[in-house]
Amino acid sequence: MKYQRPKGTADILPEEAVAWSYIENVAKKLFANYRFNEIRTPMFENFEVFSRSAGDTSDIVTKEMYDFHDKGDRHITLRPEGTAGVVRAFVENKLYGPEQIKPVKLYYMGPMFRYERPQSGRLREFHQIGVEAFGSESPNLDVEVISMGMHLLKKLGIQNFKLVINSLGDKETRKAYREALIAYLEPHFDELSDDSKERLHRNPLRVLDSKDKNDQKLVANAPSILDYLSDDSKQHFETVKQLLGDLNIPYEVESSMVRGLDYYNHTIFEIMAHDKVLGDGDVTVCAGGRYNGLVEELGGPETPGIGFGLGVERLLLLMQAQNAALPKTNDLDVYVVAIGDETKAETLKIVEKVREYGFSADQDYLNRKPKSQFKTANRLNAKIVMTIGNDELAKQVVNLKVMATGDEQQVKLEDVYKNFPKLFGKFLEK
RNA sequence: GCGGUAGUGGCGAAGUGGUUAACGCACCGGAUUGUGGCUCCGGCACGCGUGGGUUCGAUUCCCACCUACCGCCCCA
Incomplete structure (x- = not known):
């Protein structure tokens, strides 16, 4: 074969494109009901937009970014995720202005790029559908965003999925907890797996969800971040749980759940599905959380935010595996x-x-x-x-x-x- | 970035260091001239991921590369 598509990319052929359109249309309709409006931002941004927001030490920045210097010697990055670009646009276009009704609720859908080893459901060019809401710290908003994600999966006919939540607390919480965790793990340093030794100082929270059996044993008695939440953080998290209960949305609290991107705080959540096509364990198809502070980080005024991203390829894999119904289209008369x-x-x-x-x-x-x-x-x-x-x-x-x-x-x-x-x-x- | 498995026609799949690369599905054509199914007949890889090498000779042996898949890292 003379020409083939670049590693980790995929052609979406007509037969499958039907499903893509369907998913996008269902999402758009649902988001409209929640009063989210579409925003379209560039597929590439200045490198700093992502390095600043995701955290300089995060894996995404250090080894997974598709970046290059253009002919004007600008350091460009193909967006690895949607939030940073939307926040940049939010700030640059002054959507924080007083004339905007708060919260400002936005959604996007499109390709994202990460330079990593492809596997099923994991591509270098992949697609996300995401939402972001700016300008409110209300736990109600947390719960609405979560609920919207759950509704979307339900509407698309996905089965066997569950909601897992956690709280990362505020800055002080994370700092205190980080120290406590390191203090707990350090005496066991020699017993840790090689991966976890590496993680200990770079991102100690990662040790918590290590797949190594021995690590898991060590971590079993580690302190929980939930015990370190500040009063405000605790109050916020309790309210979120309360409201989820009020809406009869079942959830699990997983205090060891962490995030790959540094900007998250307070409520984080994942919607996980269980299906053989995506491997043995639970696979996250939708993940999100609060990122109060990110807007300031990118030069805007103090503005809280919350959102989620949903992997379309993974979603499709699930829909196919579960024989989710797709509409028949273009019948011949x-x-x-x-x-x-x-x-x-x-x-x-x-x-x-x-x-x-x-x-x-x-x-x-x-x-x-x-x-x-x-x-x-x-x-x-x-x-x-x-x-x-x-x-x-x-x-x-x-x-x-x-x-x-x-x-x-x-x-x-x-x-x-x-x-x-x-x-x-x-x-x-x- | 690390480890493993694999790569034969549109799809699935057999095969061997040496004359014409099985078979199934799909597709195309035909079975008395203008009608869907079934059946029957026929056609359909100058080529076995790409590039080198070994050999008198390689799809089959060796090397490199590419790609896919699985596991790790990480993540949607």
């Missing part, structure tokens, strides 16, 4: 079988007229025999086949066959042209 060159012009007129009336129509373009044309009509699941040959042309009629029943009758061309929906539309109803 009419196929016109032409016999003989003399009928070509009339055939074209027929299909065009039928389309004009709002039905789908197709014809043969390969000069094939009637039998072959019928075979194709059958494969395409045509509801009606109209046949026209020299005899019909001379008499200005066509043979109209209803494929489901096999009934065939001769009708006037004039009727097709002048009154198709009224006379024959009945055959095209579901």
